[in-house]
Amino acid sequence: MGCCRRNFNTDEFKAWLSTLHEEQPGTEFCIKEDDQKETYNYLKDNLFGQIVVWNNSVVEEIITDRTNNEQIFYLHYEMEDRNQIKELIKSFKRRMFCVCQKEYEVSEDDGERNILLCCSSGLTTAMFAQMLQDFSNNNHLPYHFSATSIYDDDTLSKEYDLVLMAPQVQHYTKSMAAKYHKRFLIMNPVDFAQYNCNNIVSRVQEVFL
Template identity: 30%
Template sequence: LSDIYTILFAKWILLQEVPDFETKVNEDYTEIHFYNKHADIEIVFNPLNIIEFKATNTQSGEIEYYLHFQMKTLNHAIKLFKELTHYMKHIGDTPTVKILLCCSGGLTTSYFAMKMNEASKLMSLPYVTEASGYNNLYYVAQDYDVVLLAPQISYLHAKACDILKDKIVLNVPPEVFAKYDVKAIFTLVKDSLEIKKNQSDQKIPLPVMLDVEIKHKTLALSIFRNKQSIHVAYRVYDKNQEILLNNEVIKPTVNLQDICDIIDIARLHYPRIRYIGIATPGIIDDGYVSSTSLVGWETPERLEDVLTERYHLPICICNDVNAAAVGYYSSQDKVSSLAFLFQPIHAGSGAGIIVDNCLLHGMHNLVGEVQF
């Protein structure tokens, strides 16, 4: 029936009216595109009835929504399509790149910031610019993607780069600043964003230094927030810790069924997976998950039991920040104690603390860690 459901689903999609989007379909109906000036929505029908949804912001080039699932029921597929179309309405609503223009006091950059905003609106560019004095830079910079330093404080570039390690920090050339050359600034920002994107695409996973014996294929999932979206990164490892499958799902909300879809897809490609590990936001106490923003994640039963009963595999669920601390600790052999502090912009903070080679869980995986 999955074959029939997939054909019906493709025909059903083509009958749907999606306001403000044009539709394009290839000859064999394996790819359907909805597109406008803000977004390109791609729906691909793969072998084994695996369906992919991908939404790309055409202004920034970023993939803002991505998931895949295997067709099981029409009801589930239609629900996912409606989630996608709801999200499509909001792509391009807000600028995707926030720029902070900084000088010694903020006065000389305010006019330049105003001219940049006028130009980005006129040119339909996804940039919004604000001005700030250097004294406030390190308090507000976390809310911005790019920091531009005016020529009078260009000597502070090295210090700013050292403190704002995950931000793009650039010096504005004096001739550009003097002429308020908005076009040159936008070119500088665009080129720097492209370089950063290429560098992030080439990151090599940290090696695991601990001597851990793995006899079978393992599936690892990491759930985390990034701006307004939730990402589920997942990998399949073989017994030699080589990565066999490396993918990611991006959605505004994630629920238990989304996690099950990912596990189903991974097991479809690698049926011999024998262990599943999940790192998730929230408090994990004896297999129960609480205080998390994931829909359907807090169940009356132990979540580990729910998933174990479904897949008949050993499943480990742990806090995401603890997993990050253990992951980094496992990749090095220089220190036996460390603290990993995580402070996302729009969510609660967390800490993963290892003392003398042992991860501290605290009472009920919540309290008692801070004393260390």
């Protein structure tokens, strides 16, 4: 991790954040700073987007619908992998500036699937795993979702049909697949950030059906 951070140009990253709103007519932009963080604010139509860069190298991406004050997009991650961060910021930009995401269709399936969600701590994915479980139950799909940390060797060593990786830890996928000899799938950042159960389950079905 340390090597990645040393190679990461924080000033270059912040300069890029200051240009995300360009070529987006009608977007208001400002930066707010305090002792702990810098917050890049984007306001367009009814959406209020924030990218928060903390001094401890943690980044938060937040989009709120101003019509009902509902948070509709959230990601957090550490500044570790340059290519991964570019993809995560591009996902924020696509959602913030209303580029339509494809909605997939869920199919019938009577095969039982044990599916494990992974992120850095397991806390974010634990909530999402329960949402996916509820969605599967409501759609009469015999899928079983659970969640854990990428560091939980005991859980990862158990039998699972598929491991879903949170986008903020996707750079661990190759090494984990080699270690645990399981099928891995990286969740789409926009679907993950919006807890889009329909699209995640549909992508899971592409693996099996």
